[in-house]
Amino acid sequence: MRRILRYVGGRLLLTVPMVFVLLTMVFVVLRVMPGDPVSAMLGGHAPQAVIDKKKAELGLDKPILAQYVDYLGQLARGDLGDSMILKEKVSKPISDKLPATIELTLCGLVVCLGLGVPLGVRAARKRRTGHDFGIRLYANVVYCIPVFWMGLMLQMIFGVFLDAFPIAGRVGSRVVSGEFDRTGFYIIDTLFSGNFEALGDVLYHLVLPAFTLGITLSGVFVRLTRANMLDVLKSDYVLASRARGVPERAVVYGHALKNALIPIITMLGLQFSALLAGAILTETTFSWPGMGRLLLERIYLRDYPTIQGIIVVYALFVSFVSLIVDVVYAIIDPRVRL
Amino acid sequence: MAETEREAILEIRDLSIAYPISIGTVRAVEGVTLSVRKGEVLGIVGESGCGKSTLGLAVLKLLKAPGRVTSGSILYRGRDGAEAADILAMDDKSLLDLRGRKIAMIFQNPLTSLDPLVSVEDHFIEAIKVHEPSVPRKECLARAEAILADLGIEARRLSEYPYQLSGGMRQRIMIGLALILHPDLLLADEPTTALDVIVEAGFTELLMKLKRQYDLTVVLVSHNLGLVAEMADRIAVMYGGRIAELASANDIFEAPMHPYTRGLMDCVPNILLDQKELVAMPGSPPDLVNETPSCPFAPRCPKAMDICRSSVPALKDYGGRQAACWLYERKA
Ligand SMILES: Nc1ncnc2c1ncn2[C@@H]1O[C@H](COP(=O)(O)OP(=O)(O)O)[C@@H](O)[C@H]1O
Numbered sequence: 001m002r003r004i005l006r007y008v009g010g011r012l013l014l015t016v017p018m019v020f021v022l023l024t025m026v027f028v029v030l031r032v033m034p035g036d037p038v039s040a041m042l043g044g045h046a047p048q049a050v051i052d053k054k055k056a057e058l059g060l061d062k063p064i065l066a067q068y069v070d071y072l073g074q075l076a077r078g079d080l081g082d083s084m085i086l087k088e089k090v091s092k093p094i095s096d097k098l099p100a101t102i103e104l105t106l107c108g109l110v111v112c113l114g115l116g117v118p119l120g121v122r123a124a125r126k127r128r129t130g131h132d133f134g135i136r137l138y139a140n141v142v143y144c145i146p147v148f149w150m151g152l153m154l155q156m157i158f159g160v161f162l163d164a165f166p167i168a169g170r171v172g173s174r175v176v177s178g179e180f181d182r183t184g185f186y187i188i189d190t191l192f193s194g195n196f197e198a199l200g201d202v203l204y205h206l207v208l209p210a211f212t213l214g215i216t217l218s219g220v221f222v223r224l225t226r227a228n229m230l231d232v233l234k235s236d237y238v239l240a241s242r243a244r245g246v247p248e249r250a251v252v253y254g255h256a257l258k259n260a261l262i263p264i265i266t267m268l269g270l271q272f273s274a275l276l277a278g279a280i281l282t283e284t285t286f287s288w289p290g291m292g293r294l295l296l297e298r299i300y301l302r303d304y305p306t307i308q309g310i311i312v313v314y315a316l317f318v319s320f321v322s323l324i325v326d327v328v329y330a331i332i333d334p335r336v337r338l
Numbered sequence: 339m340a341e342t343e344r345e346a347i348l349e350i351r352d353l354s355i356a357y358p359i360s361i362g363t364v365r366a367v368e369g370v371t372l373s374v375r376k377g378e379v380l381g382i383v384g385e386s387g388c389g390k391s392t393l394g395l396a397v398l399k400l401l402k403a404p405g406r407v408t409s410g411s412i413l414y415r416g417r418d419g420a421e422a423a424d425i426l427a428m429d430d431k432s433l434l435d436l437r438g439r440k441i442a443m444i445f446q447n448p449l450t451s452l453d454p455l456v457s458v459e460d461h462f463i464e465a466i467k468v469h470e471p472s473v474p475r476k477e478c479l480a481r482a483e484a485i486l487a488d489l490g491i492e493a494r495r496l497s498e499y500p501y502q503l504s505g506g507m508r509q510r511i512m513i514g515l516a517l518i519l520h521p522d523l524l525l526a527d528e529p530t531t532a533l534d535v536i537v538e539a540g541f542t543e544l545l546m547k548l549k550r551q552y553d554l555t556v557v558l559v560s561h562n563l564g565l566v567a568e569m570a571d572r573i574a575v576m577y578g579g580r581i582a583e584l585a586s587a588n589d590i591f592e593a594p595m596h597p598y599t600r601g602l603m604d605c606v607p608n609i610l611l612d613q614k615e616l617v618a619m620p621g622s623p624p625d626l627v628n629e630t631p632s633c634p635f636a637p638r639c640p641k642a643m644d645i646c647r648s649s650v651p652a653l654k655d656y657g658g659r660q661a662a663c664w665l666y667e668r669k670a
């Protein structure tokens with residue numbers, strides 16, 4: 001336990017330079033990129049004097065280095081700064097939208113693993129049969145389909161033709177919004193307030209976006225699970241436990257799957273950023289009020305501080321998840337020395 | 339013959355096993371008939387690839403894909419000779435009951451035969467609970483400790499994981515797991531091949547001690563005639579999926595009948611040089627895919643005759659021992 005805590009501490013310290021490097025890159029790229037908040041706000045035809053005045057107001061007239069030093073100073077005080085477009089703190093829209101993104105991402109992850117792992121196990125156990133073939137076909141097809149295209153198709157089939165699921169938003173208009181002030185995680189909020197009708201509505205709205213995200217990424221996990229299971233099922237300890245009379249289910253799910261999960265967990269850590277990237281597109285397709293849509297919106301407006309803030313939060317999210325993955329890994333595998 | 343049958347704990351009759359693969363069918367075991375007598379150590383020797391492991395796995399009905407039994411039966415009689423059931427015809431439930439409780443098996447590679455994510459004690463708990471689910475955890479551990487003591491392993495190892503143990507220790511734990519439920523029959527498939535010579539010597543001694551202590555019948559499979567000679571009462575020499583010769587260990591050593599057995603014996607001194615594979619015999623084991631009606635050993639046999647290349651010699655009885663070779667069959 002102590003070992004794990006020390007490791008966690010070390011990893012947390014490491015995220016500081018990581019975020020620093022990332023931020024520097026984003027900071028520079030944003031300012032080198034054509035366009036800036038002032039022309040985004042005022043349009044191309046404002047008089048030069050107005051533009052210059054506005055730029056000076058926002059501190060954009062200073063050299064990039066000076067701007068950067070100011071920004072870091074602000075960050076060091078734990079302040080993400082103010083939006084350059086709206087009169088609000090950067091942290092405000094982020095804390096509003098982050099729960100939506102986390103909820104979508106985690107549900108997508110559940111769908112992804114919930115489909116990918118069992119299908120992979122099944123394909124491995126039924127190797128070279130119709131099942132195996134069908135599952136591998138599924139994996140390859142979904143692997144090749146871009147997220148937004150998957151989203152459009154699901155919207156069309158299940159939303160429009162079958163009219164089975166909503167295709168936009170987190171919740172229906174019948175549910176009062178005051179319901180969700182507690183955490184912003186709608187599932188948790190409705191659970192806590194005991195409003196199961198609202199919970200049902202929230203889950204109902206989650207189905208298509210979560211499946212869009214989950215199905216798209218499940219292809220990788222099907223293939224990985226299948227390959228690992230085939231390997232592990234051939235191993236000597238699987239044969240040895242069969243020879244001790246361990247029933248097939250316990251062999252497959254107890255010994256084999258547990259071992260096969262190790263590389264899957266590693267892959268999960270690596271694929272998490274892909275999941276977030278997928279979530280950004282899914283949010284757009286499903287008008288999901290999350291950070292991804294916020295990011296695209298603010299990139300369009302060149303709202304530098306908000307963009308930077310969102311990227312910091314994404315980076316922290318990714319490194320937090322990869323930390324959890326490492327700890328889980330160390331708990332499962334006794335050979336891992338953290 | 340009637341005498342033998344009564345004492346037999348396991349009777350393999352006319353067993354043939356094939357692996358259909360893309361380029362043809364590997365006939366890994368061809369018409370093997372063999373009984374294992376209660377309380378004996380039966381050695382099965384032969385170069386690698388001659389079908390020993392396939393035969394052993396078939397006894398637990400654990401053939402690897404795409405292996406198929408194409409003919410024959412494996413009769414399990416048990417310690418008291420009462421049960422007599424064909425293993426190959428058993429349903430899954432009887433098979434699960436047989437594996438581990440009545441017939442236990444240990445394998446060649448101790449380094450990979452324990453689940454790396456499972457501690458030693460959990461291996462033991464699983465091995466017991468699979469067959470006796472009502473035994474409390476505490477008693478499982480007590481039994482495990484007792485057997486570890488017999489194996490010369492300290493009880494503190496129970497909480498360790500396979501990666502923390504040496505190869506020799508892991509192999510002893512494999513035996514402990516195999517014997518924890520006091521099975522009638524232990525199949526040991528190349529149990530020392532992965533160990534170094536010094537560990538091997540200790541292991542042989544341990545196995546013989548446990549055999550007496552647990553009143554075991556042992557089938558010892560090895561490509562190493564020297565090892566088998568040390569332990570076995572009877573030896574079956576396999577070649578190309580068939581039994582070439584079957585006799586008491588004494589007879590085999592004093593007067594080997596089959597030219598292949600003689601060839602193997604010439605290789606024995608090499609074992610002292612820690613030679614793990616038999617390479618001293620010229621030529622290589624037969625191609626089991628392309629079946630030809632001839633003695634499988636004919637291409638390498640110094641005594642091969644015309645008849646050897648045109649028909650297969652049957653395993654025949656020669657005064658209490660058996661051999662499959664035209665040298666004797668013609669005279670008999
Ligand atoms: N799973 C398998 N698939 C195809 N062929 C196999 C398989 N297992 C064993 N064989 C073949 O069967 C023959 C006997 O193998 P095996 O029983 O392992 O021999 P041994 O244990 O004596 O070395 C070999 O020719 C081997 O190539």
Ligand code: SF4
Nearest residue numbers: 633636639646663664
């Ligand atoms: S049958 Fe012929 S070839 Fe085969 S072992 Fe005997 S003498 Fe040699």
Ligand SMILES: [Mg+2]
Nearest residue numbers: 387390391528
């Ligand atoms: Mg073998």
